[in-house]
Amino acid sequence: AQTVTQSQPEMSVQEAETVTLSCTYDTSESDYYLFWYKQPPSRQMILVIRQEAYKQQNATENRFSVNFQKAAKSFSLKISDSQLGDAAMYFCAYRSGGFGNEKLTFGTGTRLTIIP
Amino acid sequence: DTAVSQTPKYLVTQMGNDKSIKCEQNLGHDTMYWYKQDSKKFLKIMFSYNNKELIINETVPNRFSPKSPDKAHLNLHINSLELGDSAVYFCASSQSGRRGELFFGEGSRLTVL
Numbered sequence: 001a002q003t004v005t006q007s008q009p010e011m012s013v014q015e016a017e018t019v020t021l022s023c024t025y026d027t028s029e030s031d032y033y034l035f036w037y038k039q040p041p042s043r044q045m046i047l048v049i050r051q052e053a054y055k056q057q058n059a060t061e062n063r064f065s066v067n068f069q070k071a072a073k074s075f076s077l078k079i080s081d082s083q084l085g086d087a088a089m090y091f092c093a094y095r096s097g098g099f100g101n102e103k104l105t106f107g108t109g110t111r112l113t114i115i116p
Numbered sequence: 117d118t119a120v121s122q123t124p125k126y127l128v129t130q131m132g133n134d135k136s137i138k139c140e141q142n143l144g145h146d147t148m149y150w151y152k153q154d155s156k157k158f159l160k161i162m163f164s165y166n167n168k169e170l171i172i173n174e175t176v177p178n179r180f181s182p183k184s185p186d187k188a189h190l191n192l193h194i195n196s197l198e199l200g201d202s203a204v205y206f207c208a209s210s211q212s213g214r215r216g217e218l219f220f221g222e223g224s225r226l227t228v229l
Contacts, residue, residue: 033217043204043223044222044223045206045208047217050216095217101164101171102164103149103164104218105161108156108157108158
């Protein structure tokens with residue numbers, strides 16, 4: 001079974017600075033998807049960024065980028081120019097399963113605090 | 117238009133009662149899920165349905181009964197509620213085969229007293 005590990009329960013960063021959230025996973029599959037979701041106090045789960053394992057290029061979405069190291073099974077999230085609205089729980093997730101049998105397995109989350 | 121909507125958003129009830137949560141998605145997806153988020157924020161899959169057929173049942177107690185009348189709806193009925201059932205329950209949907217993200221509802225916070 002796939003497992004996802006987030007080793008940083010809490011992180012904090014000064015507004016406008018850069019922060020990196022760590023994620024590692026364990027799998028025997030060669031083709032899969034990885035995601036970072038954000039959960040602000042509103043409780044809504046919001047997709048931040050996704051990465052296809054077969055793509056070597058790291059995904060980027062505006063201020064958010066990932067460092068995907070397939071051999072090391074590492075998938076970290078970098079947030080540049082941190083803003084107050086970035087304060088949230090961040091979850092790393094792995095998508096597994098075949099057709100019609102897919103599911104997301106989540107890490108335990110990292111609570112990110114932005115210091116004004 | 118809300119893509120995945122759940123009702124109710126909040127439930128407060130006594131131990132031993134029965135409650136239901138309803139979910140609807142208008143994204144045309146064929147797969148729907150129930151996830152449970154506990155007090156430590158850990159998200160764990162409970163069930164998934166693909167085209168109304170139960171696919172994943174992650175060793176959830178029999179007191180939990182999912183039902184999918186059609187592929188746009190997935191309901192969760194919980195019998196004989198226990199204190200440990202207090203959590204936020206998320207409905208989600210996706211399209212099988214595309215291996216993209218899951219789209220989540222806003223969650224339903226259940227408090228059992």
